[in-house]
Amino acid sequence: MIVFWKQKLVFLSVPKTGTTAIEEALAPSADMVISNPPELKHAPVYRYNRFFRPMFERACKTDDLELLAVMREPVSWLASWYRYRRRDFMRGHSNSTHDVSFEEFVQEYMKGDKKAAYANVGSQAKFLEPRPNGVKVDHLFRYEDQPRLLSFLEDRLAQKIHLERRNSSPEIPLDLPEATMQKLRKKCAAEFELYESLT
Secondary structure, eight states: OEEETTTTEEEOOOTTSSHHHHHHHHGGGOSEEOOSSHHHHTOOHHHIIIIIHHHHHHHHOOOOOEEEEEEOOHHHHHHHHHHHTTSGGGTTSTTOOTTSOHHHHHHHHTTGGGOOGGGOOOOHHHHTOOOTTSOOOSEEEETTOHHHHHHHHHHHHTSOOOOOOOSOOOOOOOOOOHHHHHHHHHHTHHHHHHHHHOO
């Protein structure tokens, strides 16, 4: 999470959407950078609303901060998690994907609360879900449209931004059988609907 007081902007860090590189580029000009622990770095809208927003309102007398986030195409997002958990340092861990195929990973992901540890990666739609009190992401960008995101940030922060690739996993060709793809689109409809609503 990155906070810019003067610009009234809070950047929520959706996992696996390039936020490490963005954090590194913007940290010098930010007023607050929460990079650890992961539960706070990657605070979703509901956690921001419950803990951070009340703190900002009470301590800093501000309630007009806007939320910004990035969402990745759902299959690409799952593929990024799969590759990340396949890196060498993950060997031997319960959430390693070394011994499963990408299709097995996706099938396990679709099991809901009964999924194995290696497929327990959360949900972008749940992360970004608006709260009943009206708190929501005001500016949501596609990960795949970096120029649009950077243009917004450069305008809002009045600075040029250059991103270095960080925390990236090795590229592995990953495909899903059509039947699995259709099942994923049905089981995780909220993910696809939200992503496809972005222009």
